[in-house]
Amino acid sequence: MIIILLGPPGAGKGTQAKRIEASRGLVQLSTGDMLRAAVANETEVGNKAKEFMDAGKLVSDDVVIGIIEDRIAQQDCEKGFLLDGFPRTVAQAEALDEMLAKKGLKVDAVIEMKVDDEALIDRIAGRYTCAECNAGYHDTNLKPRVAGVCDSCGSTNFIRRADDNRETVVSRLEAYHAQTAPLLPYYREKGVLKTIDGMADIDDVTAQINQVLDAL
Numbered sequence: 001m002i003i004i005l006l007g008p009p010g011a012g013k014g015t016q017a018k019r020i021e022a023s024r025g026l027v028q029l030s031t032g033d034m035l036r037a038a039v040a041n042e043t044e045v046g047n048k049a050k051e052f053m054d055a056g057k058l059v060s061d062d063v064v065i066g067i068i069e070d071r072i073a074q075q076d077c078e079k080g081f082l083l084d085g086f087p088r089t090v091a092q093a094e095a096l097d098e099m100l101a102k103k104g105l106k107v108d109a110v111i112e113m114k115v116d117d118e119a120l121i122d123r124i125a126g127r128y129t130c131a132e133c134n135a136g137y138h139d140t141n142l143k144p145r146v147a148g149v150c151d152s153c154g155s156t157n158f159i160r161r162a163d164d165n166r167e168t169v170v171s172r173l174e175a176y177h178a179q180t181a182p183l184l185p186y187y188r189e190k191g192v193l194k195t196i197d198g199m200a201d202i203d204d205v206t207a208q209i210n211q212v213l214d215a216l
Contacts, residue, residue: 006184093183108192
């Protein structure tokens, strides 16, 4: 089974991908995680990706495809995988189709997590994490029980991702609508596109996804 999760940055694709991985036994392939790891390790591809990410822009096709193509060839992907953050453009989708066709495979379902832009901006711009245990918080929606103290480990050291600010989020959303949204009609024509309410509670989103997967 090959599944793609679509939706703008911050829609919750990563969270849902981990749940699907755990319940369905599919390997989660998150380009976001792989790119951030490459940036942190200051690899050649990571340094290229950092220029795009710092500017709130989508990473170039050649950088992303170079990472994904190698990963798909690994043995743990033989039984199926879940793509989170790829493809981002129709050109990438076509490249993915080519890669899969060579292996006699195809995308089984593309799940669009539909969200409201303004609500998403508020969600992303307000989030931060504990620097010690990585517990997640939000300025208005999920504050620590004691102000300035992590509920999980008691640390007082918190961090925000550099790109979690309104200006960068708006830029990323504009890039998504311009470059990634055309994937919707592309996959709709192939008959594999399913749309769910990405603004629902996390458990409700999971239930919607499971309904789609159970029907395959």
